[in-house]
Structure formats: structure tokens, C-alpha cells
Amino acid sequence: MNLIWLTSAEHLNDYMIKLVFSDGKVKIVNLESHLDQPVFQPLRESSYFKKFTLNPFTIEWENGADFAPEFLYSIGQ
Numbered sequence: 001m002n003l004i005w006l007t008s009a010e011h012l013n014d015y016m017i018k019l020v021f022s023d024g025k026v027k028i029v030n031l032e033s034h035l036d037q038p039v040f041q042p043l044r045e046s047s048y049f050k051k052f053t054l055n056p057f058t059i060e061w062e063n064g065a066d067f068a069p070e071f072l073y074s075i076g077q
Helices: 038-044 069-075
Strands: 006-013 016-021 026-030
Touching (some): 026 069
Antiparallel strands (some): 006 016, 016 026
16 A cells, blocks of 8 residues: 555544545544553543544644554545
């Protein structure tokens, strides 16, 4: 797979985010089952989860949590 990154991200509801990737594909990811690691624990709070930002490559949260764009691409539908 070529290098992939996010070009936009929009919170939909709960733990679902609509993502647009650099290849033009639009995918919906549900991250609810991917929040087990300690760095992701704060994201279980829905008000915190919604506060992600888009850096040059992927989405990230204030506490430093992020997901690799390739991972998001692979789990997106």
C-alpha cells in the first residue's frame, strides 16, 4: 500500500468518525473496541473523544493518543 494519510475527519456519533483519506476514499471507523490501551482510556469519555484534531497525517487527541492512518484505513468501512 502507498503512503496514506487523512485529509479530513468528522465525528458522527458515539465512537464513530467519518474519515477522508489521501486516496479520496471515505470510510467510517468505529473505535469503541480499540480503546483498551492506557493512552486511549480518556477517549472512553464521549466528550473527550469528540475533541480530536487533525494533524498532517491522522487524528490525535490532546493527551497524545492517535491511530496510524493505515490502521484506520484497514478498519474503516
